[in-house]
Amino acid sequence: MDEHLKTELRKQGIVATTLQELYNWGRKNSLWPLNFGLACCAIEMIAASMARYDMARFGAEVFRPSPRQADLMIVAGTVTKKMAPQVVRLYNQMAEPKYVISMGACAISGGPFKQGYNVLKGIDRYIPVDVYIPGCPPRPEALIDALMTLQKLIDKQSLTGADRPRHLQAEAPSEFIVPRFGAHDLEPPQNPEVWDAPLVNISLAGTDDAGKH
Amino acid sequence: MTNSPYFPVLVLLAAGVGFAIAPLALAWIWAWKFSPRKPGPSKNAIYECGLESAGDAWIQFHPGYYLYAIIFLVFDIEAVFLLPFAVAFAGLTFAAGMAMLVFLLLLVEGLVWAYQKQVLVWS
């Protein structure tokens, strides 16, 4: 329907909508996050959900203690390799449609602990991330911004057609490989289905192995 | 039928059932039309804390609590019934006295049993 006509109609007190718009409107305004935090970033997430920043304004205050009831996974904090399988399994247990916000430098890349042997270098190695928030820690405003970004993303999703989101495609996977503890690292170290190793031109190649693992 | 005093109740009942079933039916139709089902081993797992459940759920717990329950019963019930018994003692018939004696003997039996099991030993 023509956007111009729609605004004209709305001025006259007539709301014209489509099933897709209603569906997206409902989903984007009731994003229930999964109730878990991994490190310091979680404190900011908690602050964002409390009265001062009040995430309830966006319909996202109902932190669910069970993955079966959650739509949104906020990976807030350092994902250690010990914790990564649990995070992926929780993501797998969430019902579609599900979204992931990767909050903070740690969840994006390992952050200050990137060189650590025990820290996963970004949760996007195992699960598809929708919104990244940089910062160490990101302020609650940043999390709210991420939430609004996600809402805009959801608003654009179409119900039918080839570019419809993953949860509407029968062939697209809903579960991803849960890594196992190997002798030296997680196995597999990343899920090639969701993560492409970024092509970087490291001039120190051969002398510095940062970023390889 | 519409004159029956129960007719509004029937209407309310139908509305209530419809209210409960309509969203479920809508969700079901929606899932069938648009959203394919995607079950999987993790999603169908019973335990939902991120960890995999380990071991068997059919294990035996030691029911140690029943000892406390029996001792409690012996002393507590005894006290509850002994007080009215003592207060009304002068006016009781012989049969009532015998009944009370049997009752007390039953409780004492529990005490003897607990003593034999060495539950009363302070260690």
Ligand code: SF4
């Ligand atoms: S990004 Fe910074 S604040 Fe957030 S979990 Fe990592 S170290 Fe903590």
